[in-house]
Amino acid sequence: MITTTYVPGNSFLHKTDPRIKTILLLTTVPLFFFPLSITAMIMILILLTGTAIYSLGFSRFLQPIKMILPILVFVTILTPPFIRGGDAILSIGETVILTTEGITQTLRLILRFSGITLSFYLFFATTSINYFILTLNWFKLPYRVALIVTIALRYIPYMITIYNNIKDAHKLRGNDYNKKKLKEKLNSIFPTLVSVLIHAIKLIPALSMALELKGIGLETKRSTYSVIVSSNLALQIITSGGIVLLTILIALFI
Amino acid sequence: MSDKENKSSITNLPAFKIASLAILIAITTVFTFIIRIPIVQTKGYFNFSDVIIFFTAITFGPVTALIAGGIGTALADLLGGFVWWVPFTFLAHGLQGLAVGLILRKKISIPGILLAFAAATIIMAGIYFITAGIMYGFVLAAVEIPWNILQNLAGVIVGVPLAAAVKKAYPPIQNYKW
Known part of the structure; x- marks a missing residue:
C-alpha cells in the first residue's frame, strides 16, 4: 500500500465526476493569479473552506493548512518590510517598517497560496489516483x-x-x-x-x-482503460456550471 | 550480433522504453519520497531526487531523465501531500534531467560535470524561484535558492559516482541508453 492524499468518503465531492472536478480545479486555481480584490479572494476562500469542511471534516481540512503554516508565517514576517508603497503605518525613527500596501500585498499572497493549496487538496483528497489516471x-x-x-x-x-x-x-x-x-x-x-x-x-x-x-508496444492497443461512469451527470454539469459562474461573478464584481 | 546491434535492438523496442520509464519513475519517486537524510543543524532533510535524476541522465540519457525525473518527482509531491507543486516540480526536475542528459550525453568529464551542475541548478532553482515567487512572494522564494543549490550539489557529488558504481557492478546497463 502507498499513502496518498485520497480520503475515502461519501460526500457530494467524492461522488462528483472526476472530469468535472478537473474542470472546476482548472477554473479555480488560475483565478487566484488574477488581480482580484481582497474581498473577492476571501469569498472564494470561504467557499473552498466550507466545501472542504463539509466534504472531509474539520480535522482533514486542517491537514493542508498545517503543512503550509510555516510558509504563511514566513510570508507574514518577511513580505511587509520589503513593500514600500502606500501610507506608513509603523516606522522606527525614519525607517518605515509597515505600509498599507505591504499589508495588502501580504494578505493577497497568503490568500492566493491558501486558495491554490486548498483547491488542489480538495481535488486529490476526493479523487483516487486510479480515477485521476482515468480522467x-x-x-x-x-x-x-x-x-x-x-x-x-x-x-x-x-x-x-x-x-x-x-x-x-x-x-x-x-x-x-x-x-x-x-x-x-x-x-x-x-x-x-x-x-x-x-x-x-x-x-x-x-x-x-x-x-x-503481451503485444504491448504494437500500434494496436492491447488493453483498454475502464470508462468513468457517473450517475446524474447532467445535474452535476449544471451544478458545477453554476459554481463556476458564481466564482467568476465574485471575481468580476466584488 | 555485435554490441552496437544488440544495444539498438533492445532500446528500440517500445516495450523496453515503457518498462525502463515505469521502473525509473517508481525508483525516482522512492528516492524523493522515502530516502531522506535528516540535517540536524537545520532540522531539514536532504532528499535524493537530484541524485537519481543525475544518475538517470548519465545512464539512460536525456529523454528518459526528462520523463522519469519529471513524473517521478511530481508523483512524490502528489503522494506526499504537496499537491500544488505537482505541475511545477514536473517542469523543474524534468528539464533539469534533460539538461544534464544532453550535456553529459557523450563523455563524462570534469568541465562537463561542472557545466551540467550549473545548468541543472539554474533550471531547477530558477523554475522554483519563479513559481514560488508568484505564489507566495519573491522574498521567501529567494530564501529557498541556497537549499536548491545544495540539492543539486548533492546530485553531482552522489549521483555521478553512483552512476559509475552501478555501471561497474552491472555492465549490461551500458546498453540501456536511448
Whole structure:
C-alpha cells in the first residue's frame, strides 16, 4: 500500500465526476493569479473552506493548512518590510517598517497560496489516483503515458519494500546509518543505493519481455482503460456550471 | 550480433522504453519520497531526487531523465501531500534531467560535470524561484535558492559516482541508453 492524499468518503465531492472536478480545479486555481480584490479572494476562500469542511471534516481540512503554516508565517514576517508603497503605518525613527500596501500585498499572497493549496487538496483528497489516471486518459493523455504511470504506481510499494530489505540486510552486516556527519551518512547510504538501483534495473529486461509477449508496444492497443461512469451527470454539469459562474461573478464584481 | 546491434535492438523496442520509464519513475519517486537524510543543524532533510535524476541522465540519457525525473518527482509531491507543486516540480526536475542528459550525453568529464551542475541548478532553482515567487512572494522564494543549490550539489557529488558504481557492478546497463 502507498499513502496518498485520497480520503475515502461519501460526500457530494467524492461522488462528483472526476472530469468535472478537473474542470472546476482548472477554473479555480488560475483565478487566484488574477488581480482580484481582497474581498473577492476571501469569498472564494470561504467557499473552498466550507466545501472542504463539509466534504472531509474539520480535522482533514486542517491537514493542508498545517503543512503550509510555516510558509504563511514566513510570508507574514518577511513580505511587509520589503513593500514600500502606500501610507506608513509603523516606522522606527525614519525607517518605515509597515505600509498599507505591504499589508495588502501580504494578505493577497497568503490568500492566493491558501486558495491554490486548498483547491488542489480538495481535488486529490476526493479523487483516487486510479480515477485521476482515468480522467487524464479521458482528456486524451496518450495511451502509452497512462500505461507507464500505472505500471510505475504498481512498482512504487515494491521498490519501498526492496529498499527497506536491502537497508536491513546492510544493517545486519554492520552498516551504521545513524552517523552524525553528513559525509559519513552519505558514505553509509551509498552501498545501499547501489544495491537498490541494480535490483531495480535488473527488473527492466524481465518487465520489457513480459510487455513484449503481451503485444504491448504494437500500434494496436492491447488493453483498454475502464470508462468513468457517473450517475446524474447532467445535474452535476449544471451544478458545477453554476459554481463556476458564481466564482467568476465574485471575481468580476466584488 | 555485435554490441552496437544488440544495444539498438533492445532500446528500440517500445516495450523496453515503457518498462525502463515505469521502473525509473517508481525508483525516482522512492528516492524523493522515502530516502531522506535528516540535517540536524537545520532540522531539514536532504532528499535524493537530484541524485537519481543525475544518475538517470548519465545512464539512460536525456529523454528518459526528462520523463522519469519529471513524473517521478511530481508523483512524490502528489503522494506526499504537496499537491500544488505537482505541475511545477514536473517542469523543474524534468528539464533539469534533460539538461544534464544532453550535456553529459557523450563523455563524462570534469568541465562537463561542472557545466551540467550549473545548468541543472539554474533550471531547477530558477523554475522554483519563479513559481514560488508568484505564489507566495519573491522574498521567501529567494530564501529557498541556497537549499536548491545544495540539492543539486548533492546530485553531482552522489549521483555521478553512483552512476559509475552501478555501471561497474552491472555492465549490461551500458546498453540501456536511448
